[in-house]
Amino acid sequence: MAGIKVRTDPVTRSKLGESVLSDLREELRAIDCQTCGRPLRRWRRPALAVYADGELANASLHHAGCRPPGWHEGPMAPVSDVPHLTWRAGTFVMPALLTLGAASDGTPFFLVNPSYEAALLQYVDGDRGEDGEHGETSENREHGEDGETARGWQVWTVEVFRELGLDGGLHALSPDAVPTRGLTASIADRRVSVTVRSGEVHHHWPDIPVSPETERLARSRGSIVVGVTTLFDIHKPITDLQIGMHVATGEFAVGVAALAGSGGGKGGRRRKP
Ligand SMILES: [Zn+2]
Numbered sequence: 243m244a245g246i247k248v249r250t251d252p253v254t255r256s257k258l259g260e261s262v263l264s265d266l267r268e269e270l271r272a273i274d275c276q277t278c279g280r281p282l283r284r285w286r287r288p289a290l291a292v293y294a295d296g297e298l299a300n301a302s303l304h305h306a307g308c309r310p311p312g313w314h315e316g317p318m319a320p321v322s323d324v325p326h327l328t329w330r331a332g333t334f335v336m337p338a339l340l341t342l343g344a345a346s347d348g349t350p351f352f353l354v355n356p357s358y359e360a361a362l363l364q365y366v367d368g369d370r371g372e373d374g375e376h377g378e379t380s381e382n383r384e385h386g387e388d389g390e391t392a393r394g395w396q397v398w399t400v401e402v403f404r405e406l407g408l409d410g411g412l413h414a415l416s417p418d419a420v421p422t423r424g425l426t427a428s429i430a431d432r433r434v435s436v437t438v439r440s441g442e443v444h445h446h447w448p449d450i451p452v453s454p455e456t457e458r459l460a461r462s463r464g465s466i467v468v469g470v471t472t473l474f475d476i477h478k479p480i481t482d483l484q485i486g487m488h489v490a491t492g493e494f495a496v497g498v499a500a501l502a503g504s505g506g507g508k509g510g511r512r513r514k515p
Contacts, residue, residue, distance in 0.1 A: 246272050248290040249306055253313040257292075258395050262363070265397045266290070266301055269472045271328075271358040277308035279326040282359075292363070299395065302360035328358035330476040331450045333434060333466075335459060336415065340486030344415040350460040352427070352436055352499070353469045353485065354447050355476050357399050364398035400495050403470045406440045408497035410467075412490055417463045422497030427466050429457055429501065436468055436499055460501055470495040 245267030255263065270290075272282040282288045288303040289311040302324075331354035338345055407422045414422075424440040434457075435448040452460070460466040471494045474480050488494050 246270060247287045248303065249287050249311045250290050251311040251313065254290060254292050254311065257294075257313055258363075262395050262397065266361055269361050269397060269399065270301070270303055271475060272303055273328040273358045274326050275305045275308050276302040276324065276326050276359050277304045280305075294363075297365040297367075298398075299363040299365070300360055301363055324360065327360055329354060329356045329447060330358070331355075331436070331447050332476045333450055333452045333456050334482070335453070335456050336467075336486060336489075337482055340482055341415040342412060342486075342490060344412045345417060347417070348455070348459055349415045350452075350456045350463070350466045351469060351485070352434060352447075352450065352466050353471065353474075353476060353480075353494075354436070355472055355474060356403075356445060356447070356470060357472060358475075361472070362398045362402060363395045364401065366393055366396050368393040399472050400470055402443070403438070403495035403497070406438060406443060406497075408438075408468065408470060408495040410496045410498060411492050414467050414496045414498050415489070419465075419467075419498045421465055421500035422468075425468060425497045425499040427460075427468070427499035427501050429460060432457065434460070434466065436466075465498050465500050468497050468499045 245264070248267060248270070250263065272284065272288050274280065275282055275288070282303060282305065286306070289306040289309055290301055291304055291309050291312055291314070292299050292301045293314045293316060295317050331352060333350070333352050335348040336351045338347055341349055406424060408425065410419060410422065413419055425436070425438050427434055427436045429452060432452055433449045434452045435446070438445040469485070469489060471488065473488065473493065489496055
């Protein structure tokens with residue numbers, strides 16, 4: 243995947259470096275302008291605007307006429323105040339065969355890409371990646387004065403969900419898996435709504451259709467497995483095998499949402515049409 247083409251400014255290019263910009267081009271999808279909410283046109287490269295607040299930054303796509311490419315320092319709006327952000331989700335049953343023995347029955351699964359036109363970035367100062375997995379070999383990152391610790395910005399959109407406890411991997415597929423704190427789901431009228439709530443973080447993904455079989459399995463185990471990814475557009479075809487592999491390799495943030503009795507899907511952000 244080559245990713246999308248974006249307009250960038252020299253400050254953003256020097257702050258992020260080519261490696262992180264490349265990650266952003268693959269993760270971001272040019273659906274709607276995050277300033278005016280109208281569609282971004284494929285043949286006009288969107289502008290990348292970054293708002294950095296301490297160790298966190300938000301990178302988002304805009305019509306170049308609505309917001310020029312640029313790097314800004316200052317407080318960021320919380321996710322719930324970003325009305326034009328596109329998210330998409332789907333549900334399905336993961337066949338027992340693909341759970342590598344974690345489940346003997348099919349697993350009810352909710353897969354969401356929470357952030358199409360925006361990505362969260364985290365400034366990693368070398369102490370975080372203790373095993374050096376993230377960067378000792380990267381030439382694009384700054385090095386600390388001691389010459390050992392790598393540091394720099396990293397795409398953090400999915401990592402945030404892992405920090406909230408969606409770090410279950412294949413274990414989450416087991417019917418005995420303990421529900422993830424702060425993660426809940428409800429099913430009504432053949433639609434499922436999922437909520438992640440932890441401290442300041444609040445995501446609500448309401449009214450995603452479920453098949454009768456997915457609903458039966460979810461009710462039977464009292465939960466639905468939730469996978470968070472930015473690797474896919476959920477509205478494009480994805481095979482069970484692809485999903486199984488990404489769960490097994492830990493590339494999705496995966497948790498278990500306990501199923502509430504009913505209702506609970508009210509009062510959230512409306513889904514964009
Ligand atoms: Zn616009």
